[in-house]
Amino acid sequence: MPLIPAARFAPTGTALAIASLLLAGCASTPAPGSRSVTIERTAYGIPHITAPDYEGVAYGVAYAHAQDNVCQTAEYLLTARGERSQYLGATGTGDFGLGRMTNAQIDLFVRNHMDDAALARAADTDAEVRAALRGYVAGYNRYLQDTGPNGLPEACRGKPWVRPMTQADLSRTTELSMIQGGLAALAGAVMAAEPPAAKTASAQPAVDPQQAALEIARLSFNANPEGGELGSNGWAFGRNATPDGRGLVLGNPHFPWFGINRFWEMHLTIPGSMDVMGATGGLSPTVAIGFNKDVAWTHTVSTGKRFTLYELKLDPSDPTVYIVDGQRRKMTAKTVVLPAESAAAGAQPARKTFYASEWGPVISLPRAGLGWSATTAYAIRDVNTLNTRSARAWMKMGRASSMAELRDAMGNQGMPWINTIGADRQGNAMYADLSVVPDVSAEQLKSCAPSAPAAGLFGTAGLTVLDGSRAACDWKRDSAAAMPGAIPPARMPVIVTPDWVQNSNDSFWLSNPNIAAPANISPLVGPVGVPQRLRTRSGIQEIENRLAGRDGLPGNKMGAEQLRNVIFRDKNLAGDLVMEDLAAACRSAGASLSADQQTGCRVLAAWNRTSTPEAKGALLFREFWRKAKDLPKVWRVPFDPARPVATPAGLDMATTATREAVFKSLGDAVAAVRAAGFAPDVTLADAQYREVRGQKVAIPGGDEFEGVLNKVESQGQPVIGPKGYGINYGSSYIQVVGFDERGPVAQALLTYGQSSDPASPRAFDQLPLFSQKKWLPMPFHRADVEAQRVGAPTVLAY
Template identity: 50%
Template sequence: MTPRIARGAVVLGTATLAAAALSGCATGNGNWSEQGLSAEIRRTSYGIPHIRANDYASVAFGMAYAYAQDNVCLMASQVVTVSGERSATFGPDGTTEVSFKPMRNADADAFFRAILDDDALQASAARQSPEAHELLRGYIAGYNRYLRDTPPSKRPAACRDAAWVRPITALDMARLAEEKSIQASAGALAAGIVAAAPPQVTKSAAKSAALPARIDIAAIDFEAVNRDLQLLDPPIGSNGWAFGKAATADGSGLLLGNPHFPWTTTNRFYQAHLTVPGKLDVMGASIASFPIISIGFNKDVAWTHTVSTARRFTLFELKLADGDPTTYLIDGKPRKMTTKTVSYAAKLADGRTEQRSHTFYMTEYGPVVAMPQAGLPWTAQKAYTLRDANQNNTRSIDTWLDIARAHNVGEIRTAIGNLGIPWVNTIATDRSGRAMFADVSVTPNVSTSMLESCAPAGDGAVLAKKLMAGTGMVLLDGSRGVCNWTVDPASPVPGLVPPSAMPVLERDDFVANSNDSSWLANPAQKMEGFSPVLGPQAVPQRLRTRVGLMEIGKRLNGVDGLPGNRFDIQNLQTVLFRDRNLAAELVLDDLLRACRTKAVQGDSDLRDGCTALGKWDRRSNLESRAAPLFREFWMRAHVIPNVYAIAFNPADPVNTPRGLRMQDATVNTAVLKALKDAVGAMRKAGFALDAPLGEVQAAKSPNGLIPLHGGEEYEGVLNKLQSQPVSADGLKVFFGTSYVQTVGFDANGPVAQALLVYGQSIDPASPHAWDQMRQFSAKRWISLPFSEQAIAADPQLSVTKLSQ
């Protein structure tokens, strides 16, 4: 039967549940069946499920069931993607998203079928803990149970009666997790991996194979490569602040978790509360189909994550054998590339289905990648290959389970020591008032000296430096065995940086990160001396990093206009959601001074733009007039070379760079052009130059527009919302503040308020698709019921019992 969520209890039962293992689900130890599983799902306001069960398998059983109720179509579609079945399902020329970028279905199918190594994934999963196996067993059973309980005709419109919605297996779960793990590595370079094909070697080419291939490095547009790959400046991000007893009003820990993730796809968060009495009691948010909480809290600790600057892969330049572009040399000895040919079905427009295939070339490092636009072509002399640090990383479930069971930040530090965290920092605090920042995550063990000694020969050394600085990619000499990753016995994973050598900072005042490196986690104790592979130091910081440290400093010095000089939940929320626009504070005064010149006053567009910006309150609130105009201006102006009047000073990284170099004629001309173009863009889109932000930046819901406060990365607004340039549809947000939580502690347990901006469900017909966005718009936080008393008292409480 299909459950109806209503006040009271709905008991779901079947005459018998399958006792045998699910077909195709055996992975390592364990019997992947529903035998003995039962859970209670209690939903409180905004559709938040609180799952209570007597064991790990059963709590995951309930979690998956609840997630499927809200997002079955989303998960089913992603299972199709990671299975390499999109061409057969939706046609080869449609698109999907791979590592936050669009990709043709045909290319995505080939990529996932080649790169996701099912045998290796299953072998790695066999090393997971028994508790992780139980979580997976329960999650698989819960999702499949929902499919049995809900006829295809009763599912959401996006996948109603769709044949591609099918039961999942353990292999599906492994693939889903692997897709997440490699988003900052192989997934980011998926197009180059698919494009790699050996050159045709003619006799004349074979004769010249001994000559070094020349790369016109000066012709490479590294900025364009960076925009395409999104490695150095990824669209996803986060603010993570943890305060200790020296910085909080009550002497206990306090946390802000503010990830900026996609509002679509399976990188959406999902709120949940998981309870196994005596073993687990954790609440927060998971990433889509993950069977444990990713960002959250228990009665003693709270934690969040921010996207780290550490590298997750390296490229190796291969020296090829004369006349054979598929044989490479290591220490002078030839190694033959292996081929991996994958096949997939493609549904054609005329209704026919044809079989297609694609051949990939593999080395002992990993797949060959070809990106001529980045100076990485496959020629008769050279090829490039990728080694992925996150390949077959099945450790994450155990990592987050151990975090969920931690009693203090020390135990969280121990939990992340298995190197299961794929590409994020960990920021945490506890009720005793200790705060921690840790970039203990999957990172190739490549030292600073190794970056120099293992640079490729000739032009490759220059290219390596340009790639590192311009795109974040590390290029090493693959022709020397000594240049492979260093194996340190202190690391639990061979070839990765050991936890003891990674940036960790524990303090009683605060730690903070907004996606720059560990360098300024606390400016009073700069973290220095780490390999550039862990991120750059002493470089200009993001405006979000700077404004965050400014806000924290002002609060602790008692000069931010709020009472006192310590943080509590209320003033922490105020600081985040007052939507201060740092870019305006840095440059607007100089722009307005230039507005008074005769040249500007004689141009009606510039004059009108200046008048509008003169009215702006320099914030990104709903009522902030001309905020959209400034965004359009600064989107264009912030990339002007040498635009700042005062350059970056590593001795003052929070306050520099700043000002506009308007005394420079070239900069002056470019800045005024940026303003004129911004005025034109606003007028073309049909908006007044002084239109308030909430009129231009709004989400379209079935019940009308929902105005949105917040600003762009380059504006330095903590509450980051990333949008398309202004159009007739306004500023359409597609990334940004997603799940945001503030957590403190009192004698009774955690005190948590949060918002899941886009709501629990992706189904537009769901009452929980837009409900929290309206709260976000009004800056109204939701109190999260954690105790049994709070759950029972929720006015929207409903109960569903899953049982045999």
């Protein structure tokens, strides 16, 4: 087990200045090369990283992550630097925010937004956090040094854009992660903002509310009708709900199978100080979802708002001057010009002038009624800008020994846009939305209402627009908040119980329907008394059926085995809700239906109402319900806030217009499936699979709108195509964690494997486990790691 000496890179320019800030007060840092980190791999390439301090652990994390994902990281650093056009072409595209943009647009936005000096000033002052970030940068650079440009995977081998990471680079990637559900999601609207020409109408044009809602939903973490939204299921059970009286946690994030938001499994140990295992996303030295010997936790995307818009009242003589409390204020203008080498031959480099108010950058989203006219403009303010607190929160969570300590770990408001669901070995379960939300009360929403159309966007699209012409409409500053302008933790919803809690991306309202929801919560945290997404309803039904002993499984407690069975049951709740009425209407209509409609009736009558690979009819139902779900008044039983888990339900086939529209949707679905080259009664596996090393691997699960807990979907392809469904989103890192007298008993899997390099044996090597509903026991204890170790350890001096 040779000790490989450390390699060092000399930072220059801005990187040197920022590094000096981060190193301030660290005179006691040991000499380079005097310590070492050990990386051991077990089955499926899971690294177990041990070092005497967090700097070493982070060094090992970055090195091991680069072994699996160096090209992915190197390309993302281009994004963070605003250099995509220069190396990948201005007209090429890349992932950004919640969608894709041209490289030129990404670069212009990033170069306008990023302020390295501000990020350095906002950096966490905790010495261990700074050491960890320093170690991560050094570990990645060490991998580049050890491997050399010609030893890299094909996607980035010998590429000039693969360069050492700087501390500024890492800070920028964190900033992009923090704002991806807010400002970055509206990057296109920021790019579109231009002062109106003199001939522009003085008022905003009228916009259909439904069109505005749809336009805004496309920018949402968890309401995008075209798919690709981030989501998750998180369940936790306390002593009253488990057979052994200990805590039990399900983590099932629904994230992309590509890009920087991919998860990566790891086990981090600082002897005598920390021992935590799970997965992380992005470029992070901390476990984001995982467990230690006493606690387990997961995250789900919260309904909380991450930004507000401000409606600006403009000076009629100058659309770049706005009025606050009767005073004229000039917008700032910043012109960004990309380097000449970023332009195609003979073309001028891209340039853009950005405008900003004291509330934030000016945007333009005319299809949502948020354009820039001669009298009105809109600015966006993101509460997660300069949020550098997440690393410290996750470090403390990894060391927590109870739900109380897990909750306290999030007190610095480092969780940007996520709920936390957890349980401990003592049998306490917790739901906590301690994410960062602007401090705007229900009263302030009323008193600071903007124009009627803009104010109406809160009800129709969940978008908060405040009156920017009054300073009183600023966010509240509560001294208890770690982030000025954010709601402090004491006013956010938290439930700790010996029973159970769940979240599937709806609000805190029904975390457990038997427990009163926290009161006096800001509307910006999430709605109550509204229809729930089908996954939420399905999860609550599954939990309640299990604990009532009416789900066909033995007993009436939720053990780890039952929990694994439930999440992979792949029940299609939409099918359960509508198929009885559809089948009855099919029988009644008989030969009066068209041939395609009769085929649809026959196939769906035989369907088992699951989205398992072997289910015949699951494919057809998906295409049918995709078309029928949004029909006016399609439900027979409307939503009842007193029965939110059971309603809405049924198909209103007694109404002629609805019945005809439903049957048309069914016939159209049959035609669409055939046009894609599939028979209507094929199994789901025939159309929902991925080729892995020449073998078709069936993918279980269903789409968001079907209410299948095991959610999978295709970003960019909302309907079936000639090759079926190109699944690239959904169930990713999945864990079920309980406890015994020694500590955690965990089983997990990572659907797409550890590596983003298609040539790596670790790319999609766990997909067959997912296909066969098998789980991988997690080797947490030292003896288990040693027994399952694959290959020789890597020991790196740092």
